[in-house]
Amino acid sequence: MNPIVETSGLCKRYNESVSALSNVDFCIERGEFAAIVGRSGSGKSTLMNIIGCLDSPTSGTVRINSCDIDYANPASLVKIRRTVIGFVFQQFNLIPNLTARENIEYPLLFNYHPPAERLERVDYLLAQVGLMNRGDHYPQELSGGEQQRIAIARALVNKPLLVLADEPTGNLDSGTGESILGLIKDLNRTQGTTFVIVTHDSDLASHADRTISISDGMVV
Numbered sequence: 001m002n003p004i005v006e007t008s009g010l011c012k013r014y015n016e017s018v019s020a021l022s023n024v025d026f027c028i029e030r031g032e033f034a035a036i037v038g039r040s041g042s043g044k045s046t047l048m049n050i051i052g053c054l055d056s057p058t059s060g061t062v063r064i065n066s067c068d069i070d071y072a073n074p075a076s077l078v079k080i081r082r083t084v085i086g087f088v089f090q091q092f093n094l095i096p097n098l099t100a101r102e103n104i105e106y107p108l109l110f111n112y113h114p115p116a117e118r119l120e121r122v123d124y125l126l127a128q129v130g131l132m133n134r135g136d137h138y139p140q141e142l143s144g145g146e147q148q149r150i151a152i153a154r155a156l157v158n159k160p161l162l163v164l165a166d167e168p169t170g171n172l173d174s175g176t177g178e179s180i181l182g183l184i185k186d187l188n189r190t191q192g193t194t195f196v197i198v199t200h201d202s203d204l205a206s207h208a209d210r211t212i213s214i215s216d217g218m219v220v
């Protein structure tokens, strides 16, 4: 057992009447491809936001890569988000006035990388997601599935240990959604990157090694 994420007694209350997570204990192993499933409002996004260091729990602890997360220290959260975690969103969130290639390269600009190294990394990832011939296209010139492939390449550019994807297929038709999950599965197998995805769709979740079900803020 070599977990990349461990939570213990995780609780999140948004206010007195809304308890979004209650006492969540779970772990994600290194190299795993896990799917979090649950009905709308069950607490999936809340859990992903806390693991992704985008939001803080009301109580409980989270360990990522064997370090306790200090939610009171914003600089340490930024560092973890930049170096350990990659994010993929339902809405793709590509920057519209940058080409596909520039979108993938963008996170590298925050850490020092020589230009030749950046080019090589971007070319490698464009090939990995099967879009070598689309690098100079702007997001609006790409299909939804192609935009999500570029967003996945961008999430991988800093070689994160963990990629969190919140409804990565939510904006795609079912065939394209399957091909995106096939890509994630392939990257997980070939590169060993840990993926945690949230999906409403239990058929799509069956691509994952393990399904974690959330109901009313609890792992069931």
Ligand SMILES: Nc1ncnc2c1ncn2[C@@H]1O[C@H](COP(=O)(O)OP(=O)(O)OP(=O)(O)O)[C@@H](O)[C@H]1O
Binding pocket: 014, 015, 018, 019, 020, 038, 039, 040, 041, 042, 043, 044, 045, 046, 047
């Ligand atoms: N900022 C907020 N303020 C108050 N309540 C919130 C806030 N964000 C989420 N909630 C509530 O917390 C609960 C869990 O929400 P969450 O977004 O985590 O669910 P979800 O499983 O991701 O839902 P969906 O599948 O619809 O995206 C819901 O009852 C929601 O209304």
